Amino acid sequence: MNDKQAVALEAASYVKHDMIVGLGTGSTANYFIEALAARQQQSQLRVATVASSNISMIKAQSVGLTVLSLSQLSQIDLYVDGADEITPDNALLKGRGYDLVMEKLLAKAAKQFIVVADRSKLVERIGSQYPIPIEVMPFAWQAAKRSIEAVGGVGELRQNAAKDGLCVTSHGSLVLDMRFDANLDADQLNALLNNIPGVVEHGIFAKLATTILIADQGKIESRI
Ligand SMILES: O=C[C@H](O)[C@H](O)[C@H](O)COP(=O)(O)O
Numbered sequence: 056m057n058d059k060q061a062v063a064l065e066a067a068s069y070v071k072h073d074m075i076v077g078l079g080t081g082s083t084a085n086y087f088i089e090a091l092a093a094r095q096q097q098s099q100l101r102v103a104t105v106a107s108s109n110i111s112m113i114k115a116q117s118v119g120l121t122v123l124s125l126s127q128l129s130q131i132d133l134y135v136d137g138a139d140e141i142t143p144d145n146a147l148l149k150g151r152g153y154d155l156v157m158e159k160l161l162a163k164a165a166k167q168f169i170v171v172a173d174r175s176k177l178v179e180r181i182g183s184q185y186p187i188p189i190e191v192m193p194f195a196w197q198a199a200k201r202s203i204e205a206v207g208g209v210g211e212l213r214q215n216a217a218k219d220g221l222c223v224t225s226h227g228s229l230v231l232d233m234r235f236d237a238n239l240d241a242d243q244l245n246a247l248l249n250n251i252p253g254v255v256e257h258g259i260f261a262k263l264a265t266t267i268l269i270a271d272q273g274k275i276e277s278r279i
Pocket residue numbers: 079080081082083084136137138139148149150151152153154155
């Protein structure tokens with residue numbers, strides 16, 4: 056079992072009967088979906104889920120989990136998702152898979168938000184490994200980019216993998232991948248980006264995680 060599987064299995068043990076569970080997106084979240092489905096098959100546990108992306112919804116349905124729509128709910132019990140970066144003060148960078156809107160809605164709607172990661176995700180500073188993904192309304196991308204550049208951001212619209220088109224999110228937004236001055240911390244960047252018109256959502260998740268589980272060579276450390 057690799058570290059992503061181990062930490063996903065640990066997170067599945069937090070799930071209790073009758074919970075509504077938010078499902079993240081990515082390889083670690085996929086392991087959690089599998090672990091949750093296995094728990095449901097092996098025990099009396101019955102849960103309902105809400106997916107943060109179409110791909111997670113399809114994965115969850117394929118392993119027999121019930122998937123609800125967030126439009127039916129204002130709160131969920133638990134959300135489990137991975138992260139691209141985790142800082143010492145527990146801020147997260149997310150969005151390499153660019154389903155930011157649902158991911159942040161679920162993180163906020165959850166009574167408990169458990170982040171699952173291996174130790175490769177630990178960083179000293181937000182944005183040190185990846186640019187900050189910023190979802191923008193398509194018609195506002197130029198205006199939003201200019202506002203972001205005015206606070207020191209440098210970057211471009213994200214292209215698709217074949218580099219012959221732009222990435223478009225599940226909600227029809229474009230994504231700007233932007234780098235910022237190293238002196239700006241996660242809280243400052245969060246406040247700056249929250250204040251820019253045309254920005255739909257961005258990948259800084261500050262003060263949202265209630266538990267962070269880090270796997271390192273089979274051992275799980277729990278933070279917060
Ligand atoms: O949008 C993607 C999410 O933020 C993922 O949770 C993040 O990219 C981590 O992915 P993985 O578990 O595959 O390392």
